[in-house]
Amino acid sequence: MSSAPATVLEIKNLSIEFPTRRGKLLAVDSISFSIAPGEVLGVVGESGAGKSVTGAAVIGLLDPPGRISGGEIRLEGQRIDNLSHDEMLRVRGRRIGAIFQDPLTSLNPLYTVGGQLVETIRTHLDVGAGEARERALGLLREVGIPAPEARIDHYPHQFSGGMRQRVVIALALCAEPRLIIADEPTTALDVSIQAQIIQLLKKLAREHGTAVMLITHDMGVIAETADRVAVMYAGRVAEIGPVREVVRDARHPYTVGLMGSIPKIRIASAKMHAPLVQIEGAMPRLNAIPPGCAFHPRCGKSFDRCKAERPEPRAVGSNLAACWLYE
Amino acid sequence: MLSRGEQGPPPLLTLEDVGRAFDVSRPWLNRVIEGTPRQLLHAVDGVSFEVRKGETFALVGESGCGKSTIARLIVGLYAPSRGRIEFDGVRISDPETRVATAKLRRRMQMIFQDPYASLNPRWRVRDIVAEPIRVLGLAADQAEITSRVGVLLKQVGLAPEDGDKYPHEFSGGQRQRISIARALSGSPDFLVCDEPTSALDVSVQAQILNLMTELQSRLGLTYLFISHNLAVVSHVADRIGVMYLGRLVEIADAEELFARPKHPYTRMLLDAVPDLEMSGRQRTPVAGEVPNPLSPPTGCAFHPRCPQANERCKTERPNLIWRAEVASACHAVEENRI
Numbered sequence A: 001m002s003s004a005p006a007t008v009l010e011i012k013n014l015s016i017e018f019p020t021r022r023g024k025l026l027a028v029d030s031i032s033f034s035i036a037p038g039e040v041l042g043v044v045g046e047s048g049a050g051k052s053v054t055g056a057a058v059i060g061l062l063d064p065p066g067r068i069s070g071g072e073i074r075l076e077g078q079r080i081d082n083l084s085h086d087e088m089l090r091v092r093g094r095r096i097g098a099i100f101q102d103p104l105t106s107l108n109p110l111y112t113v114g115g116q117l118v119e120t121i122r123t124h125l126d127v128g129a130g131e132a133r134e135r136a137l138g139l140l141r142e143v144g145i146p147a148p149e150a151r152i153d154h155y156p157h158q159f160s161g162g163m164r165q166r167v168v169i170a171l172a173l174c175a176e177p178r179l180i181i182a183d184e185p186t187t188a189l190d191v192s193i194q195a196q197i198i199q200l201l202k203k204l205a206r207e208h209g210t211a212v213m214l215i216t217h218d219m220g221v222i223a224e225t226a227d228r229v230a231v232m233y234a235g236r237v238a239e240i241g242p243v244r245e246v247v248r249d250a251r252h253p254y255t256v257g258l259m260g261s262i263p264k265i266r267i268a269s270a271k272m273h274a275p276l277v278q279i280e281g282a283m284p285r286l287n288a289i290p291p292g293c294a295f296h297p298r299c300g301k302s303f304d305r306c307k308a309e310r311p312e313p314r315a316v317g318s319n320l321a322a323c324w325l326y327e
Numbered sequence B: 001m002l003s004r005g006e007q008g009p010p011p012l013l014t015l016e017d018v019g020r021a022f023d024v025s026r027p028w029l030n031r032v033i034e035g036t037p038r039q040l041l042h043a044v045d046g047v048s049f050e051v052r053k054g055e056t057f058a059l060v061g062e063s064g065c066g067k068s069t070i071a072r073l074i075v076g077l078y079a080p081s082r083g084r085i086e087f088d089g090v091r092i093s094d095p096e097t098r099v100a101t102a103k104l105r106r107r108m109q110m111i112f113q114d115p116y117a118s119l120n121p122r123w124r125v126r127d128i129v130a131e132p133i134r135v136l137g138l139a140a141d142q143a144e145i146t147s148r149v150g151v152l153l154k155q156v157g158l159a160p161e162d163g164d165k166y167p168h169e170f171s172g173g174q175r176q177r178i179s180i181a182r183a184l185s186g187s188p189d190f191l192v193c194d195e196p197t198s199a200l201d202v203s204v205q206a207q208i209l210n211l212m213t214e215l216q217s218r219l220g221l222t223y224l225f226i227s228h229n230l231a232v233v234s235h236v237a238d239r240i241g242v243m244y245l246g247r248l249v250e251i252a253d254a255e256e257l258f259a260r261p262k263h264p265y266t267r268m269l270l271d272a273v274p275d276l277e278m279s280g281r282q283r284t285p286v287a288g289e290v291p292n293p294l295s296p297p298t299g300c301a302f303h304p305r306c307p308q309a310n311e312r313c314k315t316e317r318p319n320l321i322w323r324a325e326v327a328s329a330c331h332a333v334e335e336n337r338i
């Protein structure tokens, strides 16, 4: 690849705050990353790290009083963080699709699946009713709903959890968006269904050239799906890089600890029962983020500088790591 | 049907042909008007296994396969519809013997997935942990209770001063530590752990799993460990039972199960586990979904999803058959087809 690939999503120094009576809580603190066409960027981290609010900021669905307090978000070069409500409505659905953990938040129980697909298609694309239904059928087939001709007229409650999530994926694809934000799309599903949905997302991103921001707490899902991964901690990006490098050769001490704490299936019994790597303590609450490197109270490698100065992401091999060890 | 390995310690818990059905019929009037019959959901059906002293026996399977129902049957929150449950050689599943076996039941405690729901929010932590000591009269006076509670809190990695606080002042992982301290305060020797780390972040899960392992070796505990997560199970279990739609389909030593899974469902579950090491190992794509438990497939309940299914599988239900130290309920395994 000689020419730099155009980016679909570019986030630069994005900060998100929640004003409260006792002061502002900084849920996301100056993060930057981008996603290329057809690329799946995994955003991983423990609960409260700021993954969902980052996704919500991109689709313009931050819960008030939460607001973007700094930085910018660009979709195919155009700033979308300062659009009006109406302008954002047109971007969402048309150019950005969304998939959430609970498929029922995206589906209306009172309408058939086909009705919802057709309506979404006609809202965003200039097509007639007949063609919209044809497209809806094609989408249902593409996301793996068996016998779509029969299923298209069924209601959401007539589908299993896994099939509902497939329908939501079809809905997100209706207007052929450039970007899909998927927030914990497989978390509510059983492992065997999860594996199927992961394969589907990956295939669709590749075939449609859609950029995907895949938010999850599950490193396993990331390893199976993502091309690159951003590891978030206390509202910041600790490390970002190609998925193989991050999973197998993490540089940031938090990523190293996180990877070590995940139980893995090993065949030899001696290894099976060896203690897991432990990161002592817990991620800080937003009103008590430590100065300097937010990870320093839990980091076995911290030194004086870590307590005073915040490390910015810098290149370490093919990754970027925000850690003074790599100064 | 049960095979006890030649070697190995004696069983502490034995389930034999245990079943539990729930009546999920529509109300009587609806049934009459709509002409619909009574409906029973067989949440647990013909389950037999034993948990040996000092081991961790794990039950795995996807949601709805009957794991929590088994946990509740064992600790007496549900009565079985059929079969027998023995603890330390005494039958505890019989309603007539409930009073006589109450003392025996104190030797078992349960840890739940949601530590918050299982802790009384209006009690201080020290009273939550002290309750079993008080109820069972395990301490002579208040001073002894206080010192015991302090020891228990330290044992689970909390400070004795944490006893003054209320559950909401703790994080999820710390709450799970509190429920472990409470479970241990009556000096049980058997813990039923139902998805004890499923609601926790991975780094906190690692802390709790390490703690449970350490407590087991220190206190000589026996665990029944329930989880839907095969990687977690591989980390803690000595032996594993795999469940599908209310039935056990395979029982084996952990090492054996992961190295040489026999039952097609076990193989499928293993293939569904994300490849975190990114080794690129070859896997068969997972197909289909768990059927509705109200109308389970005939014969082997797994046959609509099974790549090895044949005509026999559609009509004849396979029994759990022991061969050496592995039990599988599968015609193909029995016929040496796989």
Ligand SMILES: Nc1ncnc2c1ncn2[C@@H]1O[C@H](COP(=O)(O)OP(=O)(O)O)[C@@H](O)[C@H]1O
Pocket (backbone or CB within 6 Å): A018, A025, A027, A045, A046, A047, A048, A049, A050, A051, A052, A053, A054, A063, A064, A065, A066, A286
């Ligand atoms: N509506 C809100 N009001 C106040 N704080 C919030 C709100 N929504 C999220 N937060 C805080 O923002 C932080 C990041 O939350 P979130 O993005 O949901 O985390 P994640 O998705 O990584 O688990 C958390 O500390 C959370 O408590």
Ligand SMILES: Nc1ncnc2c1ncn2[C@@H]1O[C@H](COP(=O)(O)OP(=O)(O)O)[C@@H](O)[C@H]1O
Pocket (backbone or CB within 6 Å): B022, B023, B024, B041, B042, B043, B061, B062, B063, B064, B065, B066, B067, B068, B069, B070, B293
């Ligand atoms: N009290 C109950 N009444 C009716 N059905 C129940 C009840 N408890 C469990 N079930 C059903 O029994 C089956 C097994 O449930 P459960 O034991 O909770 O499974 P697991 O813990 O493996 O997810 C499920 O189909 C569930 O819906």
Ligand code: SF4
Pocket (backbone or CB within 6 Å): A252, A253, A254, A293, A294, A295, A296, A297, A299, A300, A301, A302, A303, A306, A311, A322, A323, A324, A325
């Ligand atoms: S900057 Fe210091 S405290 Fe932070 S991760 Fe690196 S070594 Fe640890």
Ligand code: SF4
Pocket (backbone or CB within 6 Å): B263, B264, B265, B300, B301, B302, B303, B304, B306, B307, B308, B309, B310, B313, B318, B329, B330, B331, B332, B333
């Ligand atoms: S009995 Fe038949 S259908 Fe069932 S798991 Fe074995 S081969 Fe598959």
Ligand SMILES: [Mg+2]
Pocket (backbone or CB within 6 Å): A051, A052, A053
């Ligand atoms: Mg979230």
Ligand SMILES: [Mg+2]
Pocket (backbone or CB within 6 Å): B067, B068, B069, B195
């Ligand atoms: Mg359960």
